[in-house]
Amino acid sequence: MSEKIDQAINGNFLTKLKIYGAMSGPGWIQAAVTLGGGSLIGALYLGVIGGYEFMWLQPLAMLCGIIMLSAISYVTLSTGERPFRTVQKKVSPTLAWGWLIATVVADTVFCAAQFALGRGALEQNLGVPDTVPYLITGTFFVISLSLLWLMVGGGKAGKVVDNLLKVLVAIIVLAFMGVVITLTLKGAVNWSYILKGLIPDFSALFQPTKSIGAAISATGPAADYWSQYVTDNQRNIIITAFGTAVGINMTFLLPYTLRRKGWGKKHRELSRFDLMLGLFVPFILGTSFLVISSAASFHAKYQDVLSEDGQVKEQSADIYYNIVDAKLGSANPDFATLSDAEKQTARESLPLAEKKLAAMLVKRDAGALAKSLEPFLGKYAQLIFGIGILAMAISTMLVHMMMNGYAISEAFNKVDSKLVFMAGAAMPAIAGFFSPFLWSGASKAALAVPASVIATTLLPIAYLAFLLLMNSKAALGEELPKKRALVNVLMIISAGAATFASIWNLVNKGPAGMYGLVGLAVLATIGIYGFVKNNKLAS
Known part of the structure; x- marks a missing residue:
């Protein structure tokens, strides 16, 4: 292996691609976890509200995340020490434990979302009856933990999970790529607009995109309200993207997957290459194909939500009414106190142009996208999307469990214990098993809000x-x-963007977000103080 590394370091790009491509692994695991339900929802709504004009957003946000992941890999491979211990000794024990606890919370809570996503794919897209939810989640539970048991066993069996994750990521990308190819052949995709949309354009922070802007103009006197509403949504999407491309648990996972591969100082270039090949490329392809599919199907279109005479279709009614009610409430502060019949009368009285615009802005899910593509893909629409989304869910839930196994092993300083790792891995799996209850209604909000605040803060x-x-x-x-000056500039820009996005999100999360902001300030102060103190002692 050492000879191959030397050959790659001294070789040209094609040599590096051949050698490093065969050795890659940790980057693919990162892709497996980030190509989950959050990416699916985000990409679908990007296409709905921005069309092709937001094609630049996710690549740029992920590039910022990869800069910071590259720093994490550099520290890990240079010190040869477990990063939790490095942060604990060289920065602050408080930060180290906060990092670990946030990882455990995020893994346990959001793994339930992936179980729900996988169950939804089976029930809504692949025809599995919705009468056996716990049979589905129980199957996910058993399969995932069995695979992780194989992984920690090492040897050839241990490589099964690595290869499976690569296959699942490939299935995700290929499934959505197939959709885009079909749409292109049917003339439903404008590639000149897509290429133009890859150029960063921050004007969307301040004004609606062109197609939606035309629909806003048609609302006449209400245009100011709708322009502000759409702009606020676009601004939230853009800012949030820079804080969510890489999750807190991904930062904890990377060092342990590097150590499991046995990589050291000589593998630092390989690690950077691996992040680009295994994480950046699949993530950008997968999410871009979703944005293109969503934009081609939904951007500035209302027909799947609203009939020509302004009657809302049942499957979209709740989300549509939320948008309409916000508009009516802005004009009538007492709207919330009206009876249901009075609210419905007010909704019906809204001008048709506003109804159509509200319908254009409705968030669509994967089921809606699959249905909208049936004219192009026929009976295979549900199958293709179902397979892609199921691969998303399985790969992400598997890595959530893996991350939690590493975190719990580190918490008890038992990183070589198979049983401790599996106990940690089982925590998210248990939450996932009970996801039909935990990830629905009030339970979902009770779990998601505090978990999101903790992860966003840390x-x-x-x-x-x-x-x-x-x-x-x-x-x-x-x-x-x-070249530390350049490295610092890149890290400060990336970390600064993520920090601004985190603050932005916390401000919008009510009282819980305020606690998060205080925690962010306190932890940052503790971290800087601990770093200065430890470096003075070392010098």
Whole structure:
């Protein structure tokens, strides 16, 4: 292996691609977890509200995330130490434990969402009866934990999970690529607009996209309200993307997958290449194909939500009425106190142009997208999307369990214990098994809001810890990176974007978000103080 690494380091791009491509692995695991339900929902709504004009957003956001993941891999491979211990000793024990706890919370809660996503794919797209939810989640539970048991066993069996994750990521990309190819052949995709949409355009922070803008103009006196409503939504999407492309648990996972591969200092270039090949490329392909499919099907279109005479279709009624009610409430502060009959009368009285615009802005799910593509794909629409989404769910739930196994093993300082790892992996699996109850109604909100606040608060803190470590003589010694000024500029931009996005999200989460903001400030202060103190002691 050492000879191959030397050959790759001294070789040209094609040599690196051949050698590093065969050795890649941790990046694919990162792709498996980020190509989950959150990416699906985000990509679908990007297509709905922005069309092809937001094609640039996810690549740029992920690039910022990869810059920080590259810093994490550099510290891990340079020190040869488990990063939790490095942060604990060189920055702050408080930050280290906060990082670990946030990872456990995020894994346990959001794994339930992936079980629900997988169950939805089977029931809505693949024809499995919806009368056996716990049989479905129980099957996911058994299969996932069995695969992880094989993985921690090592040897050839241990490679099964790595290869399976690569296959699942490939299925996700190929399923959605097949949809885009079919749409292109049917003349439903405008590639000149797509290529133009890859150029970053931050004007969407301040004004609606062109197609939606035309529909807004048609609303006449109400145009100011709708323009502000759409712009606010676009702004939230853009800012949030920079804080969610990489999750807090992904930052914790990466070092342990690097260590499991046995990589060291000589593998630092390989690690960066692996993140681009295994994470960036599949993520961008998968999400871009989803955005294109969604834009071609839904952008500036209302027919799947609203009939020509303004009657809403039952499957979209709740989301549509939420949008309409917000508009009516802006004009009538007492709207919320009206009876159901009075509310319905007010909704019906809304001008048709506003009804159509509200219908254009309705968030669609994967089932709606599959149905909209039936004229192009026929009976295979539900099958193709069902397979793609099922692969998303299985790969992501598997990695959530893996991440939690590493976190619990680290918490008890038993990183070589198979039983401790499996106990940690079982925590998200148990939450997933009960997802028919946990991930629905009030239970879902009760879990998702605090988990989201914790994860959103700790992501900038994790970035701060590794930004400090990349400048720590005490931690890296002679391995401080070359061209450190450039490295710092890139990290500060990336960490700054994620921090701004986190603050933006916390501000909009009510009282829980305010606690998160206070926690963010306190933890940042503790981290900087601990870093300065530890580096003074080392010098």
